[in-house]
Amino acid sequence: MHLSHRHVVITGGASGIGRGLALRCAREGARGIVVSDIDAQGALSVAAEIEAIQPGHGLAVPCDVAVGQQLEDLIAAAHGRFGDIDLFCANAGIGGGTGLEETSEVKWDEAFAVNVRAHITAARLLVPDWVRRGQGYFLSTASAAGLLTVIGSAPYAVTKHAAVAFAEWLAITYGDRGVRVSCLCPMAVQTQLLSDGLSQPGEAGAGMWAVTQAGAVLDPDEVAEAVIQGIEQERFLILPHPEVQTMFAHKAADPDGWIGVMRQARSMAGAA
Numbered sequence: 505m506h507l508s509h510r511h512v513v514i515t516g517g518a519s520g521i522g523r524g525l526a527l528r529c530a531r532e533g534a535r536g537i538v539v540s541d542i543d544a545q546g547a548l549s550v551a552a553e554i555e556a557i558q559p560g561h562g563l564a565v566p567c568d569v570a571v572g573q574q575l576e577d578l579i580a581a582a583h584g585r586f587g588d589i590d591l592f593c594a595n596a597g598i599g600g601g602t603g604l605e606e607t608s609e610v611k612w613d614e615a616f617a618v619n620v621r622a623h624i625t626a627a628r629l630l631v632p633d634w635v636r637r638g639q640g641y642f643l644s645t646a647s648a649a650g651l652l653t654v655i656g657s658a659p660y661a662v663t664k665h666a667a668v669a670f671a672e673w674l675a676i677t678y679g680d681r682g683v684r685v686s687c688l689c690p691m692a693v694q695t696q697l698l699s700d701g702l703s704q705p706g707e708a709g710a711g712m713w714a715v716t717q718a719g720a721v722l723d724p725d726e727v728a729e730a731v732i733q734g735i736e737q738e739r740f741l742i743l744p745h746p747e748v749q750t751m752f753a754h755k756a757a758d759p760d761g762w763i764g765v766m767r768q769a770r771s772m773a774g775a776a
Contacts, residue, residue, distance in 0.1 A: 505641055505684060505735050507532035511586040513578070514539055515569050515622070516596030518546025520695030521645060521688075524724030525593055526550050528732060530557040536586025540567040540578050541596070569596045569622035570614065579629050588637065591735070592630055594623045595645040599697050601659035612659050619663035623670055631678055638682035641735065644671040648691040648748045651741075652755060652762075654715065655770045675740055684738050688731060691745045692721040719745040 512529045516522040518541035527550070529537045537554050541547040544566035554562030563585050567578040582589055598618045601611035623644055634640025647654075650664035668687055675685035692715045727744045734742035743749055755762040 505591070505738060507534045507591070507732070507735070509533060509535045510590040511536040511582070511588060512538070512591045512593065513582045513589055514593040514595055515541070515567065515578075515626075516645070517541050517550055517593075518543040519550075520697065521690075521693060521724045521727050522593070522595045523550050523553075524728035525595065525731060526562075527553060527557065528725070528728040530554045530561060532732065533558070534561065536561055536563065536582070538563045538565055538578070538582040538586070540565045540569075542566070542568045569594075569626075570617035572625050575622065575625050576629060579626070588633070589630060589640070591641040591643060592626055593643040593645065594626055595643070596622060597645060597647075597664075597697070599657060599660050601657050603656070603658045615659035615663045616666075619660075620666045620670065623667060627670075627674055631674075631683060634683050635678065635681045639684075640682065641684045641686070642671070642674060643686050643688060643731065643735070644668075644674075645688045646671065648689045648715075648743075648745065648751075650687075651689055651748065651752045653766065655766065671740075686731075686734050686738070686740060686742050688727070688734070688742045688744075689748060690722065690727055690730075690743070691719045691748060692716045693727055693744075694721055694723055719747050 507529050512534050514522050514526050514537065517526050517539035522541070526537050526539050539547045539550045539562065547564040547566060551562040551564035565578050565581050567574045569575055579589065596618055598614060601615060627642060630640060644667055646667040647664040649661050650668035653661045668689070671685050671687040679685070722744055730742055730744035
């Protein structure tokens with residue numbers, strides 16, 4: 505799939521990977537780029553950047569993806585402005601939370617709502633039309649944590665695993681009916697999520713530090729480049745950090761050994 509003349513919707517588009525994707529789609533000649541975010545002003549700013557590249561091709565739509573009706577309104581607004589949606593980037597995501605000592609169910613509920621259920625809701629709204637048309641593309645922004653796990657945040661590790669699992673199911677179930685699916689699984693990227701994580705005390709912050717030591721901290725534009733290549737090749741796993749492929753293979757070959765490695769990494773990170 506090439507993005508020229510395509511209609512793209514990006515959640516979590518006000519900053520980080522989402523902003524990088526939006527601007528890259530504009531440079532690739534997409535006919536419409538809808539930038540959605542809970543940060544309404546940030547979405548407007550990115551839409552203005554798109555307009556500077558391709559006048560008339562950007563649209564900002566505020567949306568809290570945890571709210572099903574707002575996702576439905578987002579898709580309706582995008583369709584009303586630019587017609588059929590070709591690529592939906594389920595990019596919005598949140599971190600936070602710790603382990604068993606996390607007493608707030610809100611952290612778990614928020615993580616599931618944004619990192620998993622929003623993907624399910626978007627697919628439910630989009631896939632039937634894609635099947636009728638015989639084409640459509642769903643990009644799930646998960647994380648290397650969804651393949652390898654992460655130290656510190658149980659809600660993040662669990663929901664990112666679930667995001668990968670849902671993307672796999674979607675690809676298996678609808679791949680023969682014209683729906684393409686890619687799952688983006690980066691490690692450390694220079695985003696607000698990373699900086700917020702590094703500032704957390706205790707094991708959560710230590711876990712985020714460990715991620716920065718496992719590979720390069722990429723710029724969102726580098727991730728956007730990996731996404732463009734992955735979509736053009738219609739690859740399921742998009743891994744901006746190539747070392748994730750090696751780690752994933754080691755984990756599959758020796759799960760017990762992998763858990764041992766992660767225990768060592770936790771200890772080296774200074775986790776209690």
